Amino acid sequence: MSVKVFLDESEIPRQWYNLAADLPTPLQPPLGPDGKPISPEMLAPVFPMNLVEQEVSQERWIDIPEEVLEILYQWRPSPLYRARALEKALDTPAKIYYKNEGVSPAGSHKPNTAVAQAWYNREFGIKKLTTETGAGQWGSALSFAGALLGIEVQVYMVRISFDQKPFRRMMMETWGGKCYPSPSDRTQTGRAILEKFPDTPGSLGIAISEAIEAAVTDPTGETRYSLGSVLNHVMLHQTIIGLEAKKQLAKIGENKVDVVIGCAGGGSNFAGLSFPFVLDKINGADIRIIPVEPASCPTLTRAPFSYDHGDTAKMTPLLPMHSLGHDFVPPPVHAGGLRYHGMAPLVSQAAQEGLLEPMALDQLESYSAAIKWARTEGFISAPETSHAIAAVIREAEQAKEEGKEKTILFNWSGHGLMDLTGYEAFLSGKLTDHKMSEEELIENIKIMDGLPKPNMDKTGKW
């Protein structure tokens, strides 16, 4: 009784899918500090122009460079699994399929875009990439890609994680990445903050500012900045996940998926699996597409669709997205990758168009689902991924109640081997939930009061 479906390397999708080409309402442009759309050229000091072109592209299909594919072959096409043991444990009539993105060397979906970004930068003559990282998932993925493509990688890691979670830093260093605690004395931003707050634990906002500053001030002009989620080109690179899944499902005669599920922080793993199915939905398919976020950081389910900054320090342009406000600091839930105040513009707008059914779930329910998963399917899930599993279990249990067959597909976005302390806290009863109160929500989103609102009248244009 088969549990895995492989694709041969020769069957790998050779183009990425760009949802921007098919959204009913055109995607709104990012805005500069003056409230005016920023031109692609204004991004040139930050990103190489070939990636900026992808960022603004309206092409539906974009070729994946052959050399990128040759590195992706190291773990791609990733296997599609059927979760037969979980189905049996739940005694559900639902069929549960998942993409296993934990097979990549860095253990998650992140290398899909890290490799592509490093390659485009190298093509553009860039020698060094800077980035920020919270718990270290993205910093390690980019360090991996940099090692294989001969690009130097410099990571600004939030100081408290740098001190408390040394293993991701060690991964980065094993791949040759340089990892600095942020704030650092390497940037003006960092030095200014250290002078005022020598004992600050740091934040993602500060780390982003330092990474961008380090890129744009490098006198050689051969350094750029790289971001692991949120942006359009990152979503694009991840669509290989969903495109592979479609081929794999077709191979076993599963031509109708009823529910597609992924956890959503910045949005990239969710987008990667779901966007090819969003296209089906736009074309009339009867399919439910569910991004799952933590109740402690309920961007899609409770936050307004607004223009907002991607970072606390307001270094980034204003992006049209669901946002809890750029000052919001999510509570310290273990799913660090879901602790982001905003949501990718493409995901935000798809939700706004009614193409998605966002769901917010609690940390405890997610860990409980992850334990059930580990003891049936065997794999230990990343805490982010566990949110998707919890939603899958809800759907499967509902199918049982309704006595309805149903085909569920979700993205098992990464393993949790670097995140075991969360499991320990859960098993010893030390974890709590952090549902955002109405007052908190109102307080946080105030910060966007004066900011422009995206235009949804179908005439807006980059």
Next chain:
Amino acid sequence: MSVKVFLDESEIPRQWYNLAADLPTPLQPPLGPDGKPISPEMLAPVFPMNLVEQEVSQERWIDIPEEVLEILYQWRPSPLYRARALEKALDTPAKIYYKNEGVSPAGSHKPNTAVAQAWYNREFGIKKLTTETGAGQWGSALSFAGALLGIEVQVYMVRISFDQKPFRRMMMETWGGKCYPSPSDRTQTGRAILEKFPDTPGSLGIAISEAIEAAVTDPTGETRYSLGSVLNHVMLHQTIIGLEAKKQLAKIGENKVDVVIGCAGGGSNFAGLSFPFVLDKINGADIRIIPVEPASCPTLTRAPFSYDHGDTAKMTPLLPMHSLGHDFVPPPVHAGGLRYHGMAPLVSQAAQEGLLEPMALDQLESYSAAIKWARTEGFISAPETSHAIAAVIREAEQAKEEGKEKTILFNWSGHGLMDLTGYEAFLSGKLTDHKMSEEELIENIKIMDGLPKPNMDKTGKW
């Protein structure tokens, strides 16, 4: 340019290969404290009889139970890779293939036998398994298998590892395993040692004694002990690795392997890959088969072939094996899985018969190889596995010098994501080598002076 070869689940080998059927000289039996061969029945309180039968079997092929296969499908057949990026970096004419055993939920080859052992125990009516673990690799593999098969698992973990390396313990607990620091107050052995040495860091020898005691003294009679290496049935269960590799190589037309390499501690991952090729060699194939051990624990390369105990406390029968003496405590190299004073009897005897070409390598050379590997092939290797990689690089460089094409196959036995502190120590220049001196060797092997010597006259019999 393809880098991976998959087998479909339907192509998985359906029988294990038992080298005991083909060794030129029959394998010698274990001996009791009186120096006389022990009967299979004497092992009944420790192992279920169906596994004891496998332990003494002379059958060449043994069927893999269907239910065991169905759990193995969760990650098997494991992919066969061609290490093209490493080949290119080394500029070698050699072709390098490897089995990726890191794809299992526990991250190594260990679950291959953990699942089989848990299944046979369950078939025999056993409800609980006890075992020992050093750094935790085996304890976590057995906990994983227990979770999926509904067997309770109790692990005695060497105290110093229990205190210093909590992540493997958390893995065990995630799968529902119970993990106790050893010595514990749960056994007579443990209590006696704690009374004398309340601050002892523990040892594998003590942990084995506790696990066996806990199994044989359980009044329900429904508990048995499980061992993750050394024994014949463990080697047997691992042969699925080499049997898969043969099918995968045949699939791409690679019908001649020149060199087979695996690291060797207790011997199971090496045996798993190599034994099907040892059979070829017995049948006349021109093939070099290399077990790689650490220079700090040079069992096959420098220790005598003798009868010796498997543990320090002399709880186990005497086994015919290469041994550095049951009192030997290997230096604290990071490759914890290679720190064993003995070597599996089947591997020992194959070496004795001249079928193997053992090699001992230093820790620094191994880490240097692992770094090169991570920065070309992308995956971060377990420190044990790194010894095999170092040997592969030597072979590939020699092929370059000689301008000779050569096909190398090795076992990438596991990932190193739980072992990153070794990488950090290496990268910061804090690691040293620990070559065993001649004096140390002589001192350690004295302990076996009065013990019987195995009979190699081809008449010995279980």
